[in-house]
Structure formats: C-alpha cells, structure tokens
Amino acid sequence: MNYKLLKRPEGETAKYAAEELLRCLSAMDASVCEGEGGIELSLVIRESDLNNDRIMISVKDGRGEIAASNEGALLIAVYRFLYELGCRWTHPGEGGEHIPVRSFEKDMPNVVLDETPSYKHRGVCIEGAVSEENALEMIEFLPRVGMNSYFIQFFRPTVFFQRWYEHWQSLTLPKKTLTAEDVDGIRDRLVGEIHRRGLRYHAVGHGWTCVPFGVAGDGWQKDEDENYPEEYLSAIAELDGERKPWNGVTLNTNLCYSQPVVRTKIAQAVVDYCREHSGISALHLWLADGSNNQCECPACRDTRPSDYYVMLLNEIDELMTAQGIDTKVVFLAYVDLLWAPERETIKNPDRFILMFAPITRTYSKTIRESVDEERDFTMLPFERNKLVFPRPVGQSVTYLREWQKNFSGDGFIFDYHLMWDHAKDVSYMEASRTLFDDMKNLDLIGLDGMISCQLSRSAFPTGLPIYGMARALWDKHADFDATADEYFTAEFGKDGADVRAYLEGIRERLLPDYIRHRIGTHDSHVAELASSVPAFVEEFCTSHPEIKEKATEPWRTLAVHAEYCVLLSRLVKASAEGASCEEVAKELHVYLSEHEMEVQHRMDLWNTMCVVVHAIRLSSKPFPENLD
Numbered sequence: 029m030n031y032k033l034l035k036r037p038e039g040e041t042a043k044y045a046a047e048e049l050l051r052c053l054s055a056m057d058a059s060v061c062e063g064e065g066g067i068e069l070s071l072v073i074r075e076s077d078l079n080n081d082r083i084m085i086s087v088k089d090g091r092g093e094i095a096a097s098n099e100g101a102l103l104i105a106v107y108r109f110l111y112e113l114g115c116r117w118t119h120p121g122e123g124g125e126h127i128p129v130r131s132f133e134k135d136m137p138n139v140v141l142d143e144t145p146s147y148k149h150r151g152v153c154i155e156g157a158v159s160e161e162n163a164l165e166m167i168e169f170l171p172r173v174g175m176n177s178y179f180i181q182f183f184r185p186t187v188f189f190q191r192w193y194e195h196w197q198s199l200t201l202p203k204k205t206l207t208a209e210d211v212d213g214i215r216d217r218l219v220g221e222i223h224r225r226g227l228r229y230h231a232v233g234h235g236w237t238c239v240p241f242g243v244a245g246d247g248w249q250k251d252e253d254e255n256y257p258e259e260y261l262s263a264i265a266e267l268d269g270e271r272k273p274w275n276g277v278t279l280n281t282n283l284c285y286s287q288p289v290v291r292t293k294i295a296q297a298v299v300d301y302c303r304e305h306s307g308i309s310a311l312h313l314w315l316a317d318g319s320n321n322q323c324e325c326p327a328c329r330d331t332r333p334s335d336y337y338v339m340l341l342n343e344i345d346e347l348m349t350a351q352g353i354d355t356k357v358v359f360l361a362y363v364d365l366l367w368a369p370e371r372e373t374i375k376n377p378d379r380f381i382l383m384f385a386p387i388t389r390t391y392s393k394t395i396r397e398s399v400d401e402e403r404d405f406t407m408l409p410f411e412r413n414k415l416v417f418p419r420p421v422g423q424s425v426t427y428l429r430e431w432q433k434n435f436s437g438d439g440f441i442f443d444y445h446l447m448w449d450h451a452k453d454v455s456y457m458e459a460s461r462t463l464f465d466d467m468k469n470l471d472l473i474g475l476d477g478m479i480s481c482q483l484s485r486s487a488f489p490t491g492l493p494i495y496g497m498a499r500a501l502w503d504k505h506a507d508f509d510a511t512a513d514e515y516f517t518a519e520f521g522k523d524g525a526d527v528r529a530y531l532e533g534i535r536e537r538l539l540p541d542y543i544r545h546r547i548g549t550h551d552s553h554v555a556e557l558a559s560s561v562p563a564f565v566e567e568f569c570t571s572h573p574e575i576k577e578k579a580t581e582p583w584r585t586l587a588v589h590a591e592y593c594v595l596l597s598r599l600v601k602a603s604a605e606g607a608s609c610e611e612v613a614k615e616l617h618v619y620l621s622e623h624e625m626e627v628q629h630r631m632d633l634w635n636t637m638c639v640v641v642h643a644i645r646l647s648s649k650p651f652p653e654n655l656d
Contacts, residue, residue: 029059029132030066037073041099041226045071045106049094052110055127067132069094071102081176082144085109090136100176100226107172112139116518117172119491120165120484121629123581126518146504147470149440149477151177151230152494155447156483157191157634160214165629166484167221173498177309178222179230179479183239186211187247197634199621211246219307228309230358230479232301237316238278240297248317250276263290265323267413280318285336286327295344302353310381312358313344319363320413331371332410333364338372345379358383360442361431363417367410368430374437382431382439384475386424388417391449392546394462396469398422425473432474439475446482446493451639452543454589454596455535457528460492464508467500477501488631489531489589490519490582519582523572527586530568534593537561538600543643555604561597565590585630588623595619596640603644613641 031053036042053067054060060067072095074084082097083105094109096102107117114128152166152175167178181188189211195201222229235245241260244251251273264271265282274281283290298313315337322333341359348355361368362385374380398421405423407430408416418424432439443466450459467478478501486493492515499506516524537557541547547554569575569590578584595616602609617637624633 029057029061030063031060032062032064032066032068034068034070036071037099037102039099040224041103042071042073044224045099045103048103049106049110052115052127053132056113056115056130057132060132066090067136071095071106073098073102080144080148082142083108084142085112085139088138088140090132092139098226100171100228103171103226104174104176108141108143108174109139112141113137116514117169118495118515118519119487119630120169120494121162121487123585124165124169124487124491143502145174145502147440147467147477147501148438149177149479150175150498150501151179151228151477151479152484153179153230153442153479153481154181154185154188154484155481156188156485156632157196158188158484159192160189160217162192162484162629163214163218164221167218167225167227170227170498171225173495174502175227175498177228177230177479179233179312180215180218181233181312182246183232183235184208184211184244184246185215187249189214190247191634197617197621197637198624199618201621201624223307229307230310230312231305231308233312233314234279234317236294236297236313237281237283240293243278245279248277248279251278259293263287263293265321265328266325267321267323274316274318274321277318280316280321282316282318282321282323282333284323284325284328285333285340286323286325286331291336291340291343294340295347298344298357299347299351299353302348302355303351308355310356310358312360312383313341314360314362315365319417320415322364322412324412329412332367332369334367335369335372337365338369338374341380342372342375345376348379349376356381356438360385361428362387362442364415366417366424366427367407367415368427368434373434377435377437380435380437382435382437383442383479384424384428384431384439384473385442385481386418386421386428387444388419389421389424389443390419390544390546391421391445391459391462392541392544393421394465394469395421395425395473396465399425399469399472428473428475440477440479441470441473441475442479442481444481445497446480446486448635448639449540449544450486450493451636452643453535453540454538454593455531456488456490456493457531457535458540460496460512461508463493464496464500464506464511467497468504468506471504483632483635485628485630485632487585487629488627488636489586490515491630492516523574526568526572533564533568534561537564538593538597542600542604545643549603550606551604555601558597558601558604562594565594585627588627588631591619591623592616599640599644609644613644616640 036046067090070093072093074095075097077097081101084095086092094105096105116126118124193204193206238245242257243260263283358381360383401422405426445463453459496511499511516528520527542554574583575587578587598612
C-alpha cells in the first residue's frame with residue numbers, strides 16, 4: 029500500500045518522528061511503501077507551546093494529520109497514533125516493541141483524539157549499573173509511552189557506567205576500565221539522542237559542592253587523591269572543629285555556605301556551565317548528597333541550610349538574568365533541606381522548579397492513602413546534624429507543604445520506586461500498583477509530575493512498573509487493572525491473564541513487607557509461605573511449556589526469573605527460620621551471574637544483589653544507607 033507524508037515541520041525531531049511513523053507502518057503491513065495515494069498524512073506543529081505536550085490527531089480513512097504543540101510532543105503523537113493501531117512498547121530494549129501484523133488495504137482505523145497529559149514533568153533519571161546501550165534504550169523508550177524528560181546526573185556520570193563496564197557484583201564477566209574521555213563520549217552521544225527525540229534534558233544535580241573548586245564528584249566512592257586545593261579545604265563545612273571531606277567522599281561533603289565567596293563560586297560555575305552546554309531544559313542545583321553534616325561554624329550554626337540555599341539560588345538567578353540565560357534551575361527539598369527556610373524567600377519563582385525528594389519514605393502505603401493521614405503528622409524538629417528524617421510518606425508531605433507556603437511555582441516529585449523497593453517485591457505486582465497510584469495522585473500534593481530516580485534496567489520479570497507509571501502520568505484517570513491486563517496481553521498474548529495470576533501468587537508467597545523489614549526477622553508464617561514457592565513455580569512452568577522452551581524474549585525472562593524466585597524463597601525461608609543464609613545466597617549470586625546476559629536489558633545484577641544482601645539480613649550495613 030502506498031504511503032505519502034504530505035508535510036512535516038523542519039527540525040531533527042520532526043524528521044525522526046516521520047521516520048518512526050514509516051518504520052512502524054511498514055512493519056505492520058509489509059506492502060507499505062512511499063508513493064502517491066493510499067495513506068496520506070501530515071505532521072503539524074500547532075500552538076507552539078514548549079511547556080505543554082498537547083497532541084491532536086485526526087486521521088480518517090488513512091488521511092489526515094498528526095499534530096502537537098511542540099516537536100517532542102509531535103513524536104509522542106506519532107507513537108500515540110501507532111498505539112491506536114495496536115502497537116505497544118512494554119519495556120526498554122529487546123522484546124519490548126510489539127507491532128501487530130495487519131492489512132491497511134482492508135482495515136485502516138480512524139483515529140481522532142485531542143489530549144493533554146495530566147502532568148507536565150514525565151521523566152527518568154539515570155541510575156544503577158548502565159551500559160551506553162541501556163541508557164539509549166531508555167531514551168528511545170520514553171516518548172513511545174508518552175514520557176518527555178531524561179536526566180543525566182553529575183558533571184561526569186562515571187559511576188553509573190563504571191558499575192556496568194567494571195561488572196560490579198558479576199562473578200563471570202571480564203572487567204573493562206573506563207577513562208574520563210570514555211564517559212564524556214558516552215554522555216555526549218546520549219545528549220545528542222535526547223535532543224534528537226525532543227526530550228527535555230535535565231543535567232547535573234550533585235557536584236556543585238566540589239567540581240567548581242577543582243575536585244571531582246563522579247560518584248559516591250572515597251577519593252584516592254587527597255591533595256585538595258586550599259580553596260576547597262577552606263570552603264568545606266566545619267564538623268567537630270575540622271574542615272575535611274565528610275567520610276572521605278567529596279560528593280557527600282557540604283560547604284560553609286555562610287561564606288559569600290563560596291556562594292559566588294558556585295553561582296559563577298552555574299552560569300559558566302549554562303553558557304558552555306546548550307540545550308539544557310532544567311539544570312539541577314543540589315547541595316551535597318550527605319545528611320547531618322552541615323557546617324557548625326559560628327556563622328552557619330544558627331541559620332538553617334535551606335536559608336543559605338535560597339540565598340545561593342537568588343544569587344544564581346541574578347547572574348543568569350544579567351547574562352540573558354533563561355535555563356530553568358531545579359532546587360530540592362531533600363534530607364537536611366526538607367526543613368524549609370525560616371527567613372529567606374525565592375525572589376524570582378519563574379526561574380525555579382521545586383523538586384521534592386522523599387528518599388526516606390516507605391512504600392507500604394501510597395501517597396493517596398498517606399495524605400488522608402497527613403493531619404496526624406507533625407514535622408520533626410530541626411536540630412543541626414541530629415536530624416531524624418520522616419518515614420511515612422504522609423509525614424514527608426508535611427515538609428513539602430512548608431516549602432509550598434513560600435514557593436508557589438512549578439514542582440515535581442523525584443522518587444525512588446524503581447531504585448530499591450521494586451526489588452523487594454519480586455513479583456513487581458505490588459510495586460507496580462503503588463507506583464501507578466502515586467502518579468495518579470500527585471496533584472493531591474501540589475506537584476506537576478515525576479522524574480523517576482530509577483534503574484535503567486527494572487523490568488525483571490516485567491516492565492509493568494514503568495509502563496504503568498507512564499500511563500498514569502499521562503492520564504491520572506487511568507485504571508490500574510485495565511493497564512495491567514493490556515500489558516500482559518501485549519507481552520504474553522492469550523496467556524497474559526495466567527502470567528498475571530502467577531505473579532500475584534508469587535507476591536502472596538514472598539511477602540514484600542518481610543523483605544522491607546516491616547515484619548519481624550524470625551516469622552514461621554513467612555517461612556511457611558516461602559516454602560510453598562518451588563511447587564507453585566513448578567506447577568506454572570509445567571502448565572506453560574513456553575517458559576521452559578524460552579519461546580520468546582518475555583518467556584525467556586520469566587524462565588530466568590522463575591528459578592530466581594525458587595532460590596530467593598530458600599533464602600527467605602532460612603532467614604525467617606533463623607538458619608544460616610550464606611550458602612543459598614552464594615548459590616543465588618552464582619545463578620544470576622551465569623544468566624545475567626540472558627536478561628541484561630531487564631535486570632540490574634549490581635542493584636539486585638546489594639538490595640537482597642541487605643534485605644535478607646546478610647549485612648548489618650544498610651544499603652542504601654537510609655532505606656527500609
């Protein structure tokens with residue numbers, strides 16, 4: 029069947045949108061080729077609104093237009109049109125694209141819709157152990173499910189790529205050393221792919237407390253080089269009468285923010301970075317990634333860190349305004365900065381975006397459930413370097429409300445559903461439902477979207493969490509069960525309902541709340557439930573030969589996951605019975621290492637082992653340092 033694109037806007041993203049449209053139409057119907065007559069479509073930019081992603085599609089009998097309010101939204105609109113034709117994208121990478129075979133000669137559906145997403149900010153932040161290909165697959169995936177932003181943390185995101193290429197936690201793969209030039213090259217290529225798809229590029233975050241002073245901030249490891257510049261040493265926060273990197277990690281080290289010279293140094297670095305790096309939609313200006321390590325010098329000790337933070341933000345705005353830089357700056361309410369300023373206020377709210385990062389929250393309750401309990405919570409007192417952080421998400425929201433009293437501008441949540449908690453729900457079913465519900469209800473806490481701080485590879489056993497997250501951010505009225513049914517049908521066809529029921533059964537037998545430490549360490553009921561997992565898994569595998577045959581990529585993933593569930597059940601049983609866990613933990617580690625490459629694009633071995641080791645009480649050292 030002939031296909032002709034009558035018109036499209038000039039621009040790299042519009043060109044890519046046209047290429048993707050033809051690629052998918054041709055994959056659906058092999059007879060589709062460029063020529064006169066047949067399918068005739070136009071790609072159009074209407075309204076020219078960079079801040080809102082409205083899409084407008086009117087295609088009848090194979091003729092019409094796909095329109096949007098900006099180029100990035102136009103690409104989303106193309107995928108939305110293809111979605112209506114039956115295409116599904118269930119997770120990043122191999123096996124995640126599902127394009128149906130159909131004859132447009134016999135059946136060309138009419139598509140007429142006009143939609144604006146429920147939330148403006150819909151993005152993902154790089155985390156975990158990541159290859160360049162993994163990051164590219166995520167960037168490729170985002171607009172396909174209606175997402176519009178990608179965030180590359182740090183000046184140089186070494187640690188994320190280092191974890192993969194050096195194969196942290198792998199027992200089988202050879203290590204590859206990355207140079208700074210390697211990492212810069214990866215980052216720059218990814219930025220190019222972000223721009224190609226019209227995504228909003230978020231940049232930096234942590235690092236402003238060390239990089240402007242000539243000190244690297246590429247990760248959370250201790251620094252080997254302790255020959256710090258004197259300018260940096262004099263700027264470091266004073267703790268117990270000393271100025272030195274906090275626990276040897278410069279990225280986690282706060283500064284003496286009462287010093288005007290320190291604030292000026294950071295402010296000028298922000299301006300310089302914006303001038304040297306074009307195309308940044310939102311520059312994140314965060315302080316150190318530590319907590320309870322604020323400066324105790326006489327000038328700092330009686331002023332909240334958030335007051336000095338707002339002073340710094342205002343100085344940055346003044347410099348940027350003077351030099352005609354219109355880049356948005358993201359500031360955060362996070363750990364010590366959850367306590368809002370007492371005296372200072374942001375002078376130009378239009379410059380800034382508030383980021384609420386409730387990293388110490390639990391995921392046993394949703395935002396919606398917790399908001400109902402919010403009246404029962406009060407803020408814990410601010411006591412310098414002796415702070416106790418909120419655990420229930422409803423209590424975390426009380427801190428957000430204090431910030432919102434003095435800042436009525438744009439804001440989003442930066443949350444960690446797919447960083448750690450999903451690994452504690454091996455089925456992903458409870459984690460998916462919680463994430464979906466949280467995204468639907470962000471308006472209850474006055475926020476306009478989410479940048480998900482998450483693993484690039486978080487689809488083991490399914491991509492339902494991120495698929496549902498994207499759906500709920502686009503449409504807060506969406507239904508979880510309908511979305512889940514759609515997902516499982518796309519991945520597993522007629523067996524989708526069986527797979528969903530099987531994973532719900534896994535959730536009932538490997539209790540997420542036990543792995544979250546919300547149930548006592550020794551519990552006979554937990555052990556009994558875990559004991560039932562091997563027979564349950566075997567029964568499902570026997571009745572579905574596709575899993576043992578690894579018939580398709582989703583079934584192959586489920587096969588690797590099934591044995592993981594059996595090994596994990598043995599680990600949970602031993603832990604709940606008070607028996608030694610060491611041998612089965614080693615067996616699990618060996619199994620995942622040996623099968624990692626079968627599911628590499630879905631499972632992050634580094635994160636899985638770190639979370640499991642902590643969660644099953646094999647280590648008294650928390651990982652990460654402040655989660656349940």
